[in-house]
Amino acid sequence: xxxxxxxxxxxxxxxxxxxxxxxxxxxxxxxxxxxxxxxxxxxxxxxxxxxxxxxxxxxxxxxxxxxxxxxxxxxxxxxxxxxxxxxxxxxxxxxxxxxxxxxxxxxxxxxxxxxxxxxxxxxxxxxxxxxxxxxxxxxxxxxxxxxxxxxxxxxxxxxxxxxxxxxxxxxxxxxxxxxxxxxxxxxxxxxxxxxxxxxxxxxxxxxxxxxxxxxxxxxxxxxxxxxxxxxxxxxxxxxxxxxxxxxxxxxxxxxxxxxxxxxxxxxxxxxxxxxxxxxxxxxxxxxxxxxxxxxxxxxxxxxxxxxxxxxxxxxxxxxx
Numbered sequence: 001x002x003x004x005x006x007x008x009x010x011x012x013x014x015x016x017x018x019x020x021x022x023x024x025x026x027x028x029x030x031x032x033x034x035x036x037x038x039x040x041x042x043x044x045x046x047x048x049x050x051x052x053x054x055x056x057x058x059x060x061x062x063x064x065x066x067x068x069x070x071x072x073x074x075x076x077x078x079x080x081x082x083x084x085x086x087x088x089x090x091x092x093x094x095x096x097x098x099x100x101x102x103x104x105x106x107x108x109x110x111x112x113x114x115x116x117x118x119x120x121x122x123x124x125x126x127x128x129x130x131x132x133x134x135x136x137x138x139x140x141x142x143x144x145x146x147x148x149x150x151x152x153x154x155x156x157x158x159x160x161x162x163x164x165x166x167x168x169x170x171x172x173x174x175x176x177x178x179x180x181x182x183x184x185x186x187x188x189x190x191x192x193x194x195x196x197x198x199x200x201x202x203x204x205x206x207x208x209x210x211x212x213x214x215x216x217x218x219x220x221x222x223x224x225x226x227x228x229x230x231x232x233x234x235x236x237x238x239x240x241x242x243x244x245x246x247x248x249x250x251x252x253x254x255x256x257x258x259x260x261x262x263x264x265x266x267x268x269x270x271x272x273x274x275x276x277x278x279x280x281x282x283x284x285x286x287x288x289x290x291x292x293x294x295x296x297x298x299x300x301x302x303x304x305x306x307x308x309x310x311x312x313x314x315x316x317x318x319x320x
Contacts, residue, residue, distance in 0.1 A: 009283055012040050027078050031071055038067060041287070045280060053211050054260060055118060055277035059284050062114055066107040066291060073100045073298045081305050090309035097302025105295035108288060115285030120147060121274050124237075126266055128152045130200030133253050137240040151202060151236040151255055152266050153194040155228050173261075174219060174227025175210050186210070187227075194236060194255075203243070204236050204255040214262035214273050228263060235262045235269040 016037040023029040042060065076096055084093050125136045127149050140146050155172055175186035192204045207213065216226040228234065238255035245252070262269045 008044050009041055009287070012037060012044070013287070031074055034067065034070070038063065041284075045283070052214075052273060052276045052280065054214075054273075055280050057211065058114060059111070059280065062107070062111040063284070063288075066104070066111050066288075069100075069103045069107045070291075070294070073104050076100045077298055077301060081302065084305060084309060087309055087312045090306055093302060093309060094306045097299060097306060101295045101297075101299035101302070104298065105292065108291040108295065112285055112288035112292060115281040115288055117147065118277050118281035119285070122270060122278060125149045126152060127196070127240075129196050129198040130253070131198075133196070133200065133202065133240060137242060137253070140240065146239055148237050148239050148257070148259060149255075150266060150269065151194060151196070151204070151238065153196040153202070153234065153236075154231050155234045155261075156193040156195055156201075156230055171219065171227040171229045172232075173206075174222075174225055175213065175216070177224040177226065178210070192261075194234060200253065202253045202255055204238065204261070205258045207258055207261055212258070212260050214260055215268070216263050228261070232263055233265060235264070235266050236260070237262070 016033050019033045020030045045056065080096065081093070084090075124147055125132070127133050127136055133149075133151070136149050140149075171187075172192060173188055175188070188206050188208060190206045192206065194202045194204050196202065213226070216228060219225040219227045236255055236258060237260040238258040241254040241256040243252045243254055244250070260273070262273060
């Protein structure tokens with residue numbers, strides 16, 4: 001269904017625009033249509049066949065923030081501006097004229113920038129040995145908002161910081177699928193050891209939720225359980241870090257701010273996790289880019305009202 005998603009979304013947006021224009025005089029109809037459009041776009045994505053919850057949740061949060069601010073701008077245009085009739089209200093109108101559109105622009109930009117950044121994830125460095133780790137650490141460890149590396153290796157024992165014992169022997173981490181009941185729901189250690197191709201060991205900070213797992217296989221003889229056993233191939237998406245021992249001063253490598261731990265080969269991770277996220281970002285990113293151009297509308301209308309109010313004598317009235 002991938003090839004049909006963009007045309008379907010375009011048709012939904014066009015239908016929504018037509019409905020808004022048809023009943024543009026109504027106060028509630030346009031916001032309701034926008035809300036229904038957002039729900040339809042979400043459903044179109046969810047049934048598209050390449051759902052990656054990790055990317056979807058991040059974009060949905062930003063889109064909902066934009067919709068909330070857009071509704072505030074709608075109230076400003078349809079309820080506040082028409083009721084401003086005296087010269088004394090000019091300053092308040094000017095403040096709202098700046099504040100509401102600016103908030104709309106910021107939330108639209110945050111939505112669009114998040115989608116643009118996802119498009120760059122396929123270019124993240126793929127680290128398979130200690131030398132590559134050190135190189136990426138030296139180049140990017142101090143950067144703000146670094147997109148992270150993909151660490152390729154085999155997962156092993158948890159570090160000494162982990163206190164919880166294994167309840168499923170041989171498995172480093174596991175979780176129980178949602179909707180099932182009973183049993184131990186999940187085990188996500190605070191740290192793991194991942195061994196790279198040249199036997200370099202990297203301490204990996206743990207994850208906190210099922211959304212940060214990908215393609216973990218089912219555990220035999222354990223219904224609804226998925227997990228990683230000792231020696232499983234993994235790809236860890238996180239930021240490079242280092243540690244220095246207090247006694248000998250030796251440096252060791254670590255992964256901090258772990259985003260995702262995936263089971264399998266790096267090629268599968270890119271094809272089945274990263275690229276579906278990129279396709280999602282392209283769909284929602286273009287919509288977010290278009291929403292950037294909505295901000296000048298309330299700004300222009302509010303500014304026009306402000307200048308009309310300034311020309312009034314005290315006690316006069318102005319049209320919306």
